[in-house]
Amino acid sequence: MTVSADSKQRLLDAAETLFAERGFHATSTRQITAAAGVNLAAVNYHFGTKDGLIAAVFERFLRPVNAERLLALDALEAPDLEPDLEAIITAFVAPPFRARGARDQHVERAMRLYGRIHSAPEAHAHAIFVQQFDTVRKRFESAFARALPNLPRRELHWRMHFLIGAMAQTLADPERLCALSGGACDPYDVEATLERLVPFLTAGMRAASLPTQRAGGARKRSGNGTTRRASSRKTRSRSSRSRFTRTRRARRSS
Amino acid sequence: MTVSADSKQRLLDAAETLFAERGFHATSTRQITAAAGVNLAAVNYHFGTKDGLIAAVFERFLRPVNAERLLALDALEAPDLEPDLEAIITAFVAPPFRARGARDQHVERAMRLYGRIHSAPEAHAHAIFVQQFDTVRKRFESAFARALPNLPRRELHWRMHFLIGAMAQTLADPERLCALSGGACDPYDVEATLERLVPFLTAGMRAASLPTQRAGGARKRSGNGTTRRASSRKTRSRSSRSRFTRTRRARRSS
DNA sequence: GTACGTTTAAAACACTCGTTTGAATCGAGG
């Protein structure tokens, strides 16, 4: 274990930066080794394959984020405290925003990297992420369940999905917010972002548990996704509110 | 303009399917032309370049989705109607879920394609999407502003960003929801998904405009986006509620 | 039938990718 293990470190640092900037697939091993100032073969020597390097970057970056999530949740689950939904959401959402990459990279790069991990194309990178994430997921799921005792478990899954989506999008594509607001919002102001994101998500998680009506009838979902409103006779209480009626399709035939 | 323009069509169809399945970068022109049953050179002949093909797929797929969004919004903005936030959100969110790809592809593929467009790596594909999306964005922004008259415009931008994020994630990565819920949720049941997504988003959009406390003091947001809480002397009311205090970092040094 | 513009066909081009190879280099232990 000579001192030159920093070759490995520099490789990880360079890869982390480039992955954040351009994505995993679009970054070549040659770019990485050049940025790290090491030989081309180093990535295969130290990590076996490029995917091994990706996994190592995942690992190194994700570990402290998830650790901080669990630490924050621990503090919220002291036995004398009653569950605080907003605090739980903050404990889950804030760490990736506040994470610094290697070599104290800018917030911007850490955010983008985390976003890219979330929207990982499809490779086994996804599997690595899931593995890293699974404990966090379980802990927060039960925390949410405690804070929202009247919410059925299935609804909770859906909402956690939405929550993760809003978070991931904000992390992955800050530029879009900038463009959307004409420059009025600064997506790299982490605290300002969290002050908006957390209340948004808290309200969403607290929304009424079932889609308004659902008066007496059973579920009665038509299994066929294509034919909408197949059960024509029981449309009374549903057609009263026309929330989900779709307008005509407009498609050109050329 | 012979009948064999269907070569172009079959190219678009095959590309749409493969792009949805594997992504844009991971799909080669050879795979596309093989699936379409046409010659390799056809893509360059008809679309100039692979990016041209991608743009054409974007165009053909996005147009009806955005058209339907605007149509639905038109119906909601009849002069005698008062703004209905939930209906506006549905008008924005539902069309991509209900879109069918070419050749009546499964909902699954259309969803994935739209999700992939949203999380387009970074190419000018993004620009194409933005161009297609800009009109929709403007229309819905003012619709939201009418439905939420007390919400400052900047907060609205943030929330639209979150909204788009939750929608895009649900479209792009239905598998994750499946895994998250242990198979309890069916992300391809479009109506069930919308019945959960829309209330979630509606509640989020309606959340209190400013982050809870803000009791007696004036707004007092530090104008500088980078240096958070630059005005150090006035930190009193902030440290009282420790909502956003971060716990210690945990990072291994190996 | 012949000529013409459009479309298809097969082959090759130039390039980048991730990975492997085999020799050179280094740093400690005998």
Place this chain on the structure above:
DNA sequence: CCTCGATTCAAACGAGTGTTTTAAACGTAC
């Protein structure tokens, strides 16, 4: 000193990429 394992280096390999080229086939108008 020499040895040995670990690391670095330059060079090449084989496969895959998007694109171009050149010629052949097609349908239509003259």
